[in-house]
Amino acid sequence: MDSASMKLDGNALAGLLREIFSLEMTMARVTCGGCSKTGYLGGLPAYVQAPGAVIRCPACDIAMMRIVHDNGHYWLDCRGTRSFQISKA
């Protein structure tokens, strides 16, 4: 399968994000660290092939979040995200 047909939505990571964060992250407003575009995390392009998950910016394609989990650890690399605005409910 080519990468275009492997694309999912950030919403597909909801279960994984729920293990790491106590608040619902798919409705978080995130700002790209590369181009400053904002969007709901749940609506951003996501790629979930092993070994990890990647959320990309739909505008500039930078990797906004990378998550790898194994052996009881989560590795979270968010250098491509400038900010998260997370609602309490």
Next chain:
Amino acid sequence: VTSTRPLTPRVRSIMLSVSGWEGHLAGQHVDVRLTAEDGYQASRSYSIASAPEAAHLELIVERLEDGEVSSYLCDELRVGDRLELRGPVGGYFVWKASLGSPLLLVAGGSGIAPLMAMIRHRHAASNQVPVRLLYSSRSPEDAIYRDELDSMSSADAAFEVIHTFTRSQPPGWTGYRRRVDVDMLREVAWPKSQEALAYICGPTLFVESVADGLVTLGYPSERVRTERFGPTGV
């Protein structure tokens, strides 16, 4: 597992009774995790097709070629078996009856699942928000919940179902017989002045082309929610 039944030749419905279930929102999914005897684990996401008001949780599973999880769930699972679930999860692809705007739902194949939860939720809540469902299937036999959808829409003037059958059509069929394209969306979708909310679910390329089509027709991308179905899990 309280029951299973075939919905189409390739899709099975699985009804679950979940202890401690705190309820879900229409459009959410669960992650199903299977663990083999040697400890190998595989996890996949399945959208919940039942309404929040329903007594049991319904998942629908399409048997994928070489799908290690879907083939187990379709072929091996028996009533009384126990499954490990994570969820309900996902707040983005969610619709509540209180939201108001006209709804445009576009489904490709088993992408009907979360949209069915929305339709059943609206019905259970006696909500009168106008809804149009555009549902693309290969053939009438592949159209999941076709009878339930058609009977709901014939009893509810505010709920329209528009089928397109891309490979084979019933005798005398006068409806759509091609993949969803911009011309079809122009005919079916609410005009942009209605400020409709759109939810699209199906295979990635299907979702992509429908979402692009709606944006072409003037839908703001923030009013177009997408859920792409893929074969992998996290």
